[in-house]
Amino acid sequence: MFPEIRNVGVGLISVGWMGKLHAKAYTQLPLVYPELGIRPRLVIAADTEPGRIDYAKDVLGFAEGTTDYREVLAHPEVDVVSICAPNFLHAEIGIAAAKAGKHFWVEKPVGRGIEETEAVRSAAIEAGVHSSIGFNYRHAPAVEHARELVAKGKLGRITNVRAEFMAGYSAEPNGALSWRFNRALAGSGVLGDLFSHAADLCQYVVGPISAITALTSTIHTERPKVAMGQSTHFAVIQGGEMGQVENEDYAAALVRFAAGAGGEGAVGTIESSRVAVGRDCGYRIEVYGTEGSLKWDFERMNELQVVLGRKNDEQGYTTVIGSPRYGDYSRFQPGPGCAMGFDDLKVIEAKKFLVAVTGGEQLNSNIHDAASAAAIVSAAEASAADGQWKMVPVLGGTTAAGA
Ligand SMILES: NC(=O)c1ccc[n+]([C@@H]2O[C@H](COP(=O)([O-])OP(=O)(O)OC[C@H]3O[C@@H](n4cnc5c(N)ncnc54)[C@H](O)[C@@H]3O)[C@@H](O)[C@H]2O)c1
Structure with a gap:
């Protein structure tokens, strides 16, 4: 007996160590938790380094790639975004993701300090989007x-x-x-x-x-x-x-x-x-x-x-x-x-x-x-x-x- 399938469009921002692990995790999810019926679909990945975009498409399985993260947030098929960029981009991208109505999974430490983390927190609360943090040791x-x-x-x-x-x-x-x-x-x-x-x-x-x-x-x-x-x-x-x-x-x-x-x-x-x-x-x-x-x-x-x-x-x-x-x-x-x-x-x-x-x-x-x-x-x-x-x-x- 299989559950109702729920497709979730995934956008990834930054294809470094954590970007790769987030992508692998989405891919594994239906195999590990089949009863949830959740089917992540890897829609688009962004990185400023072209070789990493190729890796995202050719190896990780994203359908599209871009050097501009804004294209990820604007993509109509993207429901959730993984923010795996270096810390200086977390606040800018987190706030933009919330404003675009995208739920986000962001890596710690969420910005360069408490002011930036608080700004992302306010944006997420205002937009009513779900947030999730990379505190994986939990x-x-x-x-x-x-x-x-x-x-x-x-x-x-x-x-x-x-x-x-x-x-x-x-x-x-x-x-x-x-x-x-x-x-x-x-x-x-x-x-x-x-x-x-x-x-x-x-x-x-x-x-x-x-x-x-x-x-x-x-x-x-x-x-x-x-x-x-x-x-x-x-x-x-x-x-x-x-x-x-x-x-x-x-x-x-x-x-x-x-x-x-x-x-x-x-x-x-x-x-x-x-x-x-x-x-x-x-x-x-x-x-x-x-x-x-x-x-x-x-x-x-x-x-x-x-x-x-x-x-x-x-x-x-x-x-x-x-x-x-x-x-x-x-x-x-x-x-x-x-x-x-x-x-x-x-x-x-x-x-x-x-x-x-x-x-x-x-x-x-x-x-x-x-x-x-x-x-x-x-x-x-x-x-x-x-x-x-x-x-x-x-x-x-x-x-x-x-x-
Ligand atoms: N949860 C954990 O255990 C854990 C472990 C490692 C890193 N992290 C966190 O994950 C985040 C990323 O770390 P990492 O080790 O994966 O970094 P990394 O250096 O491996 O990768 C960073 C990537 O960001 C890309 N990038 C730079 N500017 C960009 C831009 N403007 N747009 C899109 N992409 C851009 C780089 O080209 C690179 O591919 C950091 O916040 C870090 O603290 C968490």
């Missing part, structure tokens, strides 16, 4: 299980959280000076890039953050230049012309959670680097409570380390492996212990987005969550500048306590 079945354990009170009252988003993509001093290092193109550095993911994960699993103090540093101040759209931010260039790194490589923060987030008085630390030698994707969250604790690391995405109870006969953490009991695992693998991957998280994200667009529940993070993460990043930047604690507004969205 969807790992082990993270969904962690969130459930916290929500059910299995860890008791949450006392503290340690989040570390430590990457090594620019650990090499001759790593390319991609758009990520330029303030006009990216805004902040690791704060917007990785710290924002960590802040979102803390809020998703435990609840809203209400105050922060932070410090930042830049380890490599010059890097070899690279042209936009020519390589990835993992590229290493020997002997190239050098340019200035304009934002931070490293950030560390102390945070307080809002009352009600996993219990009263929870506090925590968030640390993030893009130059950590040996920690390639060490994206980790640890949650400690009065009755138990848990640990998750993206490099071992399919495992959750859990202790329940203070006095166990067997001391130490139990490794809970991925299984059909947690999150959307069963959609990918029929039995426990078969690893899922990063791309699968994007398929789950595409599903959550298009379920909302086709009249179902809003399950993914939305523009309110993006604004909330941007407010935390912005407060961290301000704190790093003057050394003071900063209050953070609680902006709703789909965080643990705000759901």
